Amino acid sequence: MTETLDRLRLSRLGDDDLELLLQVRHFELKLLELYGRGELNGTTHTCLGQEYVPVALRPLLGPDDHVFSNHRGHGHYLSTFRDPHGLLAEIMGREGAVCGGVGGSQHIHRDRYMSTGVQGESLPVAAGVALHLKRTEPGTLACVYIGDGTWGEGAVYEALNLAALWELPLLVVVENNGIAQSTPTAAQMAGSVGGRAAAFGIRHHLVVSADVNEIRAALAPLVAEVRQARPLVVEFVTHRLGPHSKGDDIRPAGAVQAARDNDWYGRYAHDHPDQFHRLDGPVRAEIQAIADEVAARPPSRWEGTCA
Amino acid sequence: MRVAENLNAALHGLLDDDPTAYMIGEDILDPYGGAFKVTKGLSTRFPGRVIGTPISEGALTGVAAGLALTGNTAVAEIMFGDFVALAFDQLCNFASKSVSMYGRRLPLRMVVRCPTGGGRGYGPTHSQSLQKHFVGMPGLSLYEMSPFHDNRAVLGAMLERGEPCVFFEDKVLYTRQMDQVDPLFTVRREGGLAVVDLRGPDARPDCVIIAPGGMAHRALAAMRSLLVEQEISGRLLVPSRLYPLDADALLPFLGEVVLVAEESTAGGTWGSEVAHLLHARLWGRLRGPVRLVHSRASVIPTAAHLENEVLVGESTIHHAVREALRG
């Protein structure tokens, strides 16, 4: 799908958007570095290359909307809360962790944001939340992020059926990065995401651009319709720049190169060098400072502890 | 040889020996070879019989059952054992039932492999020990990988039963060595049971610990510290098949003080099933009830310092033995 990616110049972003994009990028790079040095426990999945997806959606979602995230959720969280301290503390098990260090990278709950590490299971839950919102808070929606691989799970279809049947304000954001762990999409998906949405009579919108302004402009009216209880599947054709989790990248060099060629980071640096370089260094330094500060904190404490 | 290599060799052996054998699961194909590398080399050597699937645990388990139904041998890998919850219906209501619910025995040669347990910081949905949820299903046998049981023999034993089996593989075992124990100990096999004793003149141990394979090294570490620090002697029994458990095979090795140690969180545990079987046989001869050692009644946290508080470790077992001996 690489060929379909729009190679035009990326339009200029406000400093705020670019800062957020860079914050997510440097956060993820820092995580891989910390793992590499053995300073983090467990595992993590970075959204390197896909940062622009939640950043583009950010102004289209409000504080009353529910967001369901998945294993690759750091960008979703940072775009919602701009809280690298709390997230890093969660991942490092330090004081100030969003969920006390219990959930870790992929199990996070804050306000109306929730993530879990079991593929597909949040779709029916999001449908239930959307049902509630439709009745009690019309105009709000439930947004759920899933990958291409997650379309293997039956729960996805049971939820889509309900969303269409009951006309739920459900926004399904598909980050189709062409791969699920080690399995290319072509080896795990018959048909297409669009075809599957169509089977339920659900509107499907394909995003091939990585231009945040352009994506927003196209999505704004569609998301407004979701708020009128018309479910929507938005499929981003995107690229996973890094490994699935830590060091498990066995993709052929060509696939990794394609992801690099499409990376918004290099493209934006090329298209808007002054703005990029004015912000990139400071954001990188800020993340470094946050990592140092959080690492020096005492271990997190778990309040609601067990029997 | 590491346990994961032994298991990998066992799967190679099975596909080699049995031309009807299939291996099915997510991300199991080369060059990736599975999330824990247990299926490495299989798809290269047996293309066509090693099948990578979409993220569809219910379907892949059902497919394994369908292959078994048509006379094949099927081994399914669930990437993280936690996701076998998505295959619960296929196992509980289809595969295990089909063995007997049609009025005559319908043999199914299938094994569902479940990388299990915590200690690696993977968090609440990737660290569980779900054995207890499968205990007591007629037509379903449960086995656990151990460093003292050759996996090729265990695979053979599971398939010979002609009914679906779930094979729990404690993830922390993968990188440990087969058959490795401290020189203090000696290991012998009695059928499906591994018996680990202190080296030296035969004497009755002060306590006997029954533990599945994943808990063995922690139990042995506790036995070592109990001996060195407290002069308490112990024996470890590691059954390969957890359910149905051959309780009678344990009897010759038991004394007055018995503990069952497992990683499962508290409540409805495998150990309580074992305790009941032993109480029925040994009630008058035990100094006290069989003592259960398990993780706390809690989700398994991600952060290492919190995870350690929840999961059974060497010290949990050590303290449980001392309490049991104090009466």
Ligand SMILES: Cc1ncc(C[n+]2csc(CCOP(=O)(O)OP(=O)(O)O)c2C)c(N)n1
């Ligand atoms: C039910 C379930 N099965 C398997 C996994 C293991 N797993 C975690 S992420 C992943 C791949 C997901 O692929 P995709 O949906 O395309 O998302 P991506 O990782 O590409 O962002 C797999 C198989 C899981 N977390 N949950």
Ligand SMILES: [Mg+2]
């Ligand atoms: Mg994907």
